[in-house]
Amino acid sequence: MFSRSLTEATPKEIVYMIAKIAGLTLAFAFAIETAGAQTYSLQRSVIGGGGTVASGSYAVFGSVNQPGASLDIHAGNFLLVGGFWGVRIGNTSGDFDAASDFSSTANSDATTWSYRYKNSLARDGNYPLLPGFGATPAETAWTPGNPDPGAWTLNGDVPMVGVNRTGADRTYAANPPFPWPSDAMLLHPGNGKLVVVSWLCQTTALANISFRFSDLDPNGGNGIAWFVERNDFNHTLAAGSFTNGGASASLIVSNIAMFAGDRINFIADPNGDYSFDSSRLNAVISTKSVENLDLRILALARTGNDLLLSYNSFAGRNFALQSRGDLKAGTWTSLPGKTNTGDGGMVQVVLSNALVLPQQFYRVQMLP
Numbered sequence: 001m002f003s004r005s006l007t008e009a010t011p012k013e014i015v016y017m018i019a020k021i022a023g024l025t026l027a028f029a030f031a032i033e034t035a036g037a038q039t040y041s042l043q044r045s046v047i048g049g050g051g052t053v054a055s056g057s058y059a060v061f062g063s064v065n066q067p068g069a070s071l072d073i074h075a076g077n078f079l080l081v082g083g084f085w086g087v088r089i090g091n092t093s094g095d096f097d098a099a100s101d102f103s104s105t106a107n108s109d110a111t112t113w114s115y116r117y118k119n120s121l122a123r124d125g126n127y128p129l130l131p132g133f134g135a136t137p138a139e140t141a142w143t144p145g146n147p148d149p150g151a152w153t154l155n156g157d158v159p160m161v162g163v164n165r166t167g168a169d170r171t172y173a174a175n176p177p178f179p180w181p182s183d184a185m186l187l188h189p190g191n192g193k194l195v196v197v198s199w200l201c202q203t204t205a206l207a208n209i210s211f212r213f214s215d216l217d218p219n220g221g222n223g224i225a226w227f228v229e230r231n232d233f234n235h236t237l238a239a240g241s242f243t244n245g246g247a248s249a250s251l252i253v254s255n256i257a258m259f260a261g262d263r264i265n266f267i268a269d270p271n272g273d274y275s276f277d278s279s280r281l282n283a284v285i286s287t288k289s290v291e292n293l294d295l296r297i298l299a300l301a302r303t304g305n306d307l308l309l310s311y312n313s314f315a316g317r318n319f320a321l322q323s324r325g326d327l328k329a330g331t332w333t334s335l336p337g338k339t340n341t342g343d344g345g346m347v348q349v350v351l352s353n354a355l356v357l358p359q360q361f362y363r364v365q366m367l368p
């Protein structure tokens with residue numbers, strides 16, 4: 001048992017540390033839920049008796065257990081969680097369907113769905129809004145021609161995004177003709193230009209993303225390349241391409257950790273020639289809101305002089321293990337080779353000779 005005053009000032013960040021004191025490894029944890037510097041005191045920490053503790057589908061194993069009993073300890077804005085740790089799932093959830101949610105009137109940085117483009121092929125996350133909704137490019141080729149389904153376009157031309165809300169299939173007068181099915185989302189990249197359908201996350205959430213890209217126009221061209229990313233190319237979640245007449249599989253990307261303001265972008269790239277690139281996008285995002293995306297050091301184990309440290313992860317995110325020699329001062333340094341991409345499961349890191357090196361304090365950080 002020991003007591004220690006701590007000052008930390010990192011908002012929206014969950015920090016866990018291990019103190020190596022007198023040859024004994026202690027673990028404790030605290031959650032920081034407010035911005036700004038706070039001073040608080042950790043009154044008690046418990047060294048577990050080893051072995052594995054399990055309840056339901058959760059287990060903690062290794063030589064260190066969590067603080068206290070199974071009760072949460074609240075003080076002001078702080079919460080020390082007892083019992084078994086995991087992501088705390090909230091009550092709200094939602095499904096977002098790109099086609100059925102489509103709006104011909106609302107397209108802005110604040111709308112849940114927005115319709116965008118890029119004046120190049122650079123997936124840098126900066127995608128201007130398609131400026132106007134109006135007549136479909138080559139509208140006279142769609143039959144029946146009245147009413148025209150309409151689309152978000154770049155000044156009346158591709159790139160374009162629209163949904164056929166006319167109540168009936170439309171047919172493009174080509175040889176052979178091809179359909180724009182009722183209620184389907186059609187997108188078409190431009191000449192050296194991306195077309196982007198973007199979903200804005202409004203809260204902290206875990207997202208499951210179901211999608212399929214498919215060619216609608218079998219008349220020629222070379223198909224498209226497609227991408228699903230969180231925010232930009234640095235966080236590509238899925239990518240592929242297909243030739244004329246092809247399609248992606250029906251794909252699902254699961255448990256993507258999202259914060260408010262994060263985006264999921266569905267992108268069609270002309271893959272060179274942009275002719276005959278009318279494509280269909282089916283996309284549904286299902287979310288579970290979470291109170292926190294809690295990072296947890298789940299287990300510690302000793303192997304010789306090495307320390308095996310395990311923590312939970314979230315798919316599509318990178319995690320850095322950092323350390324410094326003093327709990328209250330100094331710069332946290334990311335340990336070389338100890339940054340991992342999460343898959344939603346547990347990540348285990350081996351810290352070679354950690355038990356014979358000078359004292360270090362460790363934390364795990366989820367990178368932006």
Ligand SMILES: [Ca+2]
Pocket residue numbers: 221222223224270271272273274275276277
């Ligand atoms: Ca093409």
